Structures are given as structure tokens and as C-alpha cells.
Amino acid sequence: MADWQPGPGEGGGFRRRRRLRIRLREGSRLNRLPARSLLPNILTTLALCSGLTSIRFALEGKFELAVAAIMLAGLFDGMDGRVARLLKGTSRFGAELDSLSDFLSFGVAPVVLLYLWALQDFSGLGWIAAMSHAVCCALRLARFNVAIDDPDKPVWASNFFTGVPSPAGAGLVLLPVVLSFSLGDVPFRSPYLVSVVAIGVAFLMVSRLPTPSFKRIKIHRDWVLPTLVFVGIGTAVALSYPWQVLGAMILAYALTIPFGPWSYKRAERRAAERAAADVVVAEETPKV
Template identity: 50%
Template sequence: MEKRRPKLKRLPINHLIPNILTISALCAGMTAINFAARDMWEASVFAIVVAAILDGLDGRVARLLNAQSKFGAELDSLSDFISFGVAPPMILYFWVLENAGRIGWVFVCFFTVCMALRLARFNTALEDPDKQPWENNFFTGVPAPAGALLIMYPLVLSFMFGDDFFRSPAMACFFLTVIGGLMVSRFPTFSFKKAKVPAAYVLPVMIGVGLLVAFLVSAPWAMLSVIGAIYLVSIPLSFNSYKKWQRRAAAGELDEEDDAEIEICEKED
């Protein structure tokens, strides 16, 4: 009697969608490097923006489809490192730092090392049993996609105001150093994933999102500059908010309702 071949294990296509988004983000990051090597600066920045959008979607889609997995979490972290830790500093290197000699490469490596440390720390922090629920309202340091977009701020500004001031090795090195330092710092920054919209404000928020998309399409570089400026302003505000939560927790003012409203997030970006 002929032996029947064992059936291959099959997965529902829904379980593959989050990983497909993650791989797409990785490819977008690699494509950004390709664009930069051919002096296609606007296309390279756009590719990083696409990678950030896809990276923000994969975790949410995984939770909606109940498709979270250890494999997906590891793949997401590796994709983040390439798309946000390697591609953006390489874009700056091709744009202006290649002319700075060895010192330019040192700053590129510095940012990439900071990104690797930032992602490693985040992955280990997920297993911290002493972390309080309210602390999930905040990231420790600037998250990976935000850091990647912020170091390209001089490049985006040069699209609007020209290269005379912003296309400078000193400017690029300054952003690589400061943003890299913020990523590995203990400085709390808002995790906007926990933001909730009251039912009465859903319609105005949707209208605002529509206007935001319209501005991004019609004036993308101006809008990205405004978003970057708003995020930078939010960093000191997040520190004050963190201290308020800390004081409330120390005084025992947090109740079960506060904790119930905080969703513990398993993926970062």
C-alpha cells in the first residue's frame, strides 16, 4: 500500500498580511537607498515615509486579524533597523556627508548604532514585569520611525528653501547626533497609539485627517516640515505629562478605571 504524503501545514492568508506589510516596509527602505544613490532625493524621502506608514499599519493589522506571532515581532524589528536605522543615514551620506570624508561616515555609523540599541532595548523592555500600565502611554526615547524622519529634516527643508544653508555636513551631523542621542535616551515621548477620541469629536477629527491628507498631497514637504516641528515641540510636553502620571502613581491616585483604559502594546512602530 502506497504511503500518503504528510499534508503541509497551511496558514490562513489573513495571518500573512501583517508580515507582507512588514516586508513591504523593508523593501521601501531599501528602495530609498537606491533612489539616493541615483540622486533622486525627493523619491528617497518619500520611500522612507511609505516605510513609516506601512510600519505603523502592520502591528495594528496583526491585532485586528488576531495574527500576532513571535516571528512577526522579530521580522518587524529587523525591518525597522534597515528602513529606519540604515536607509535614512545612508541618504544623508549620499546627499552631503560623502564630501565630509571619514568623519561623515563616523556620524552615519553613530546613528545606526543608536538605532540598533534603541530597538534592542525596546524588545527587552516588553518582558519587564515591573512596568506599570500607565507607562505604556509613553516610549522611552524617540521611536524608530520618528527618529528616521527627523534626521532627514534638513533634506526636506532644502526642498523648499534651497541647498544654500541646509545642505551642510555640519547640519547633517548635528541632526544625526542629537536625534541618535534622543533615541537611546531615557527621555519619555508620547506613544500616540494610546490616544482616544471622544465620540463627539469623531467627525471633526475625520475632517482634520482629510485636510491633512489633502495638504500632504498638494504640499508634501511643507506639511512634513510642520509635522516634524509639532513632534519636536511635543517632546518637552511629553516629559511634563510623564512626570504628572508618575506623581499620581506615587500618590496612589490611579484607580482601576485608569489602568483599564490603557492598552498594553506588544509592538512598537
């Protein structure tokens, strides 16, 4: 039996129905998102929920739990971008969601905690100090989103942030709170000290100061085992003395900030030297 062919009056309708079925199949495939693009957004949502939970704990006066929730948000925030790049699931939607989550978790939640902890009785100056951190965090995130699309940014510059990133800013501004948990409220609960720290960190976030990103740290094979031992011991110490270890980590990061411009200039100088060497090699290579 010969294959069926559309009759003279059926060809147009047959082709239209076939094109319609093809479009429906293609649309069905387009409406399905791979799981790898969903996992980073789940982590970002968990960070957002942690920031909201921190505000709840602060309103209830549970300041230790509030700080812990912000630190947990920082953990999720550090994971989502790396997971997205690993699974090749980056998207513009994920980037926008991450910025909104960062603003709430590291811009709003810390200042709500600080205001209720030490600044609410400091007249209007306490609110100004708290608000300056939130506003500068929003400006810093907006500048970061614009810089993502900069095609002229050199590769080596990705090892540095412009200004203090918002998660690190949250840790720095909460340093008086963390130190008070292990050393007592005096003098760390002073509204004058907290206000100076909040305003200082706010300016660091919107500054042009290059700070290390620690994203591309590579460990030599010979140091893998000692690193794992150090991580194991550090975890045990952190579980036994959480606030002391957290305070030491924040102070250690603060000490790296003054070395940021020096490291940036050195990386820039090395990149210029490599570019000049490549030009010399290209000029000396004989043309065939």
C-alpha cells in the first residue's frame, strides 16, 4: 500500500497541523527547567529565609540566634554562586534573586539587630547609623550588578572586590555583638562604638577600595592533608567556642583589608609585565 499523501484540498491544513504539533513540542521542552538551574535558587531562597528569621529572633530579643541566622545566610550565599557555576546553572533571574536576598540578609537584618541591641535609645543618631549601613549595602549591590556586565574588566581583577562585599560587611558590623557574647557587654554595647562601626563599615562597602575575594585560592597538593587536619581541628574548636572563633575570623578578615590595595597593585603590575612579555615574543617570532 502506498504512503498516504494529502489530497489537493488537504495539503495546507495538514502542514498547518504539523507545524502546530512541532511548536507545541518545542514549547513543552522550553517550559521545562533543568534541576541544575533550580538548586542555586533554592540555596538563595534559604539564605533569604535565614535573613528573615534573624529579624524575627532580634525582635524577640534572642540576639545570639539572630547573629547565627545571619551567619547561616552567609553560608548559603557563599554556596549558591559556586553551585551555579559548577552545575552551569547561572541565570539572570538567579543573579537578581541573589541581590535581593543579600540586601535583606546583610543590609536589613544586621541593622535591625543592632538597632534593637544598642541603638534604639540613642536618639535619632542610632537610626541614622543603622540606616547608613542598609543604604550603602543597597548601593554596593547595585554597583556590583552593573559591574558584572562590564566587558573591559580584566581577568585578574576578578580576584578582588570593589569595596567590602555585603556578607563581609554584615560580619564586620556585627563584630561588637559577637565580641560581647564572649567578653561581656562593656564596652561593646556602647551606642557610640556601635554607631562608629556601622558608619565605618557602610563607607567601606561603597568605597573603591579593592578587597580580596578569596574565590580562586588554590591549595598545593602537599598542603591538602594538613589543610584537612586544620579544618577538622578548627571545626571542633568552633563547636566548643563558637563566638570566640567567629570573632577571631571577623578580626582576621578586617586585618586583610589594608593589604587589598597592595595586592591589587601587585596583580596589576604582574599582568602588565606578562602582556609586555607576550608582545616581545610576538615581535621576535619569525613570520612564515
